[in-house]
Amino acid sequence: MKTIGVIGGGAWGTALAQCMAESGRALTIWAMEDEVVSAINTAHENTPFLPGVKLNPSIRATNDIHATLASDIILMVTPAQYLRASLRPIKDAIANKPIVICAKGIEISTGKLMTDALMEEAPSAIPAILTGPTFAAEIGRGLPSAVTIAARDSKTAEGLCDALACRTLRPYASDDLVGAQVGGSVKNVIAIASGMIHGLGLGDSARAALVTRGLAEIARLAVAMGGKRETLMGMCGMGDLMLTCSSMQSRNFSLGAALGEGKTMDEILGARNSVTEGVYTARALATMAKDKGVDMPISAAVHACLDGGLAVRDAMTALLERPIKAEGK
Structure with missing residues (x-):
């Protein structure tokens, strides 16, 4: 697992992209907003959502979600209440891929957790969660923190930790998706x-x-x-x-x-x-x-x-x- 795709060009998605690009990962970020894509690709800064953070020039932003889905690992960084709708049009493209949900929340309409929504919309995807004590502005500026990466089993969680670990963002593996x-x-x-x-x-x-x-x-x-x-x-x-x-x-x-x-x-x-x-x-x-x-x-x-x-x-x-x-x- 070498390439990383980030779905969601808000502050948190951009901060994660910056952290991983600084650690040498090949990175593509999808954003819905034209101004976000333009700002990242030309000014190397997400001025609408993460102003003041100079981004690694290797980060490539795109409006073409399929260009992002070609990556080995997908980080879903859409807001929790929009996760299900974001998954529906890409469910075939993410089959058998690790989908790391980076949103924190419970679906109001169903009362379900994010991985439940993922499994209902894309049952062949490999569910995982990235969560922990992080502020996007700090992570984007390269300040240190740590997170939990949880998956169905320890081996998957540990593999994702190895693939996503950054110099300033230390992941800890868990097999407790619910907790x-x-x-x-x-x-x-x-x-x-x-x-x-x-x-x-x-x-x-x-x-x-x-x-x-x-x-x-x-x-x-x-x-x-x-x-x-x-x-x-x-x-x-x-x-x-x-x-x-x-x-x-x-x-x-x-x-x-x-x-x-x-x-x-x-x-x-x-x-x-x-x-x-x-x-x-x-x-x-x-x-x-x-x-x-x-x-x-x-x-x-x-x-x-x-x-x-x-x-x-x-x-x-x-x-x-x-x-x-x-x-x-």
Whole structure:
């Protein structure tokens, strides 16, 4: 496996392309927007989505998705809610290829994980997940981080780690596709709650407590869905939580902070040109938690604030007034 194709010319897809091109990989990136393709090929910069990051001249951008699909490994970097639609027209071309999904989220319309959507649309593809504590701007600038690459079996995951490892992006292999996806998805919702605490001015101690209990929620859901609790101790769980729940670079944390400060969802989302995936995941979790019989009070509180009109301060008060229980439950 030598060549890499990236489907999706947003900030994260471009950052991954840059990281791997700097490590000597042959790289083609597909983007829907003409201005993105032109900017990458002529100015060597994705000015619409990743401005200020000078890209390796070897990165080739294209509007022809089939030119990208000729690669040995395909990174799917489309937003989670558009993954299925992106897969349908290319399902024959990706047969028997490793498809590494780099989106974090749960499909609202079905309540399914990203690899479930992949297997329904392209059942002969080889599913994998790349997830972990990363900000696109930092990865694009060559700052170091690490990720989890999960596949159905350890051999496949380890092979993908070898193929995708970069000098500044260290991958760790896992055979727990479910746990890796639950961790990468639900952490966005916990990050919104963490941002709410920040916006309300409730302090770092309260935020640390919430994030810790959020990890317990994530682990409960992962186990209920067939994942492993220990997976959440890695990059796709604890690592991602630490990053996303503590920085204004996180779209989810910053959205929660703005809500805590009294701004409305229309005001917040109207000023953004990128997806805040935790908003969608919170909706999906409301159904998933009920179906699986999993207690997820933080996620439920976020959902109530986003979709039910519950005041942010009232939601935090309700969490504090929950019955006392033993740690680990």
